[in-house]
Amino acid sequence: MMYIKNPNEIEKRSFEIIMPNLKFTHGELELPVVLRAIHTTGDYEYENILRFKKDAVEVGIKALKEGCKIFTDTRMAYSGINKRTLESINCSIDCFVDNPLVFQRSKEEGITRSMAAVDIAAQNGVDIFVIGNAPTALFRIIEHIKNGTLNPKLIIGVPVGFVGAAESKEELRKIDVPSISTVGTKGGSNVAAAILNAIQYLAVERCL
């Protein structure tokens, strides 16, 4: 069987296939995010459902270039994020879901582990949140921001599913913080990782 075997070639070819099939015009900085979300899901609908608020991509690039702290809600998103590139630009990423403190807090307070992890992230100070799975995590971040206990630069908020996910993203778009989100049920840890990866590749390639 003949097939393309070089991973960089596969990615390049994939974007070449997606581009002419796009229906809308996207900003120069937003386009790579749209392409990578479609590439990672095989789903062209991401072109229609992605929402960018307050120059989110530009803000994200700047934050990454300055070196920043990133938090993600799942091991799956953590696995999908290119940590080698992140380290090369002096950024760090944490996912506290397996932290013993998180277990303790979630049990004591009757909240999800995702929520307890956000509370710990808030105490540690986080610049960029990458939420792919848990609406409860995103709701908690919004609560912290409204209470003045958290002031992130960017929120990538793409929880997936049918229980609170769409609503949590609507709440996110109401607050005055740069964000990238999706409308409706679609999203996920793979999409969250793809969005952060797109922005970090821009941070490495572009001068702003």
Place this chain on the structure above:
Amino acid sequence: MMYIKNPNEIEKRSFEIIMPNLKFTHGELELPVVLRAIHTTGDYEYENILRFKKDAVEVGIKALKEGCKIFTDTRMAYSGINKRTLESINCSIDCFVDNPLVFQRSKEEGITRSMAAVDIAAQNGVDIFVIGNAPTALFRIIEHIKNGTLNPKLIIGVPVGFVGAAESKEELRKIDVPSISTVGTKGGSNVAAAILNAIQYLAVERCL
């Protein structure tokens, strides 16, 4: 803000929401797989595009109940798979992508790391393959089977994307091995993990 905070409650409620929106009738063993794929992507189209070949779910349940070796192509799928449940039924899972041997082989032979990892898996003997990302991994598995160097019980093959993914899954459906796959570009590590999780929960709950 009021929202459901118990993860088990969230999952149960999610399935309750999805069920009445399904358009087709699914087999008793296939239904949980369909539900979990939709739950994990927020995308009802999985109902239409999932394909089950040769009693794949039943075969998977039996293999898991007997204790078996599982291989997956990505750290992301590995992260999404419930390892605690797998261990409780004496199954093991490996992902050789970070193995030094894989780096060496892929460099020497000019193949992807995913392909090299499959070669190592073939040498070690694998019962269930869980392929969510790399068409090259799935093509390699099919090559091994055709060459008689591999004889798995079940292949969960849902590579995502626009370069070889759809074709690799078509090839998978042509060979005489139980498989679960998708038609077209959609799929991914999250979907692959969701399918294996659905089958392992069935293995724990059901007597066959």
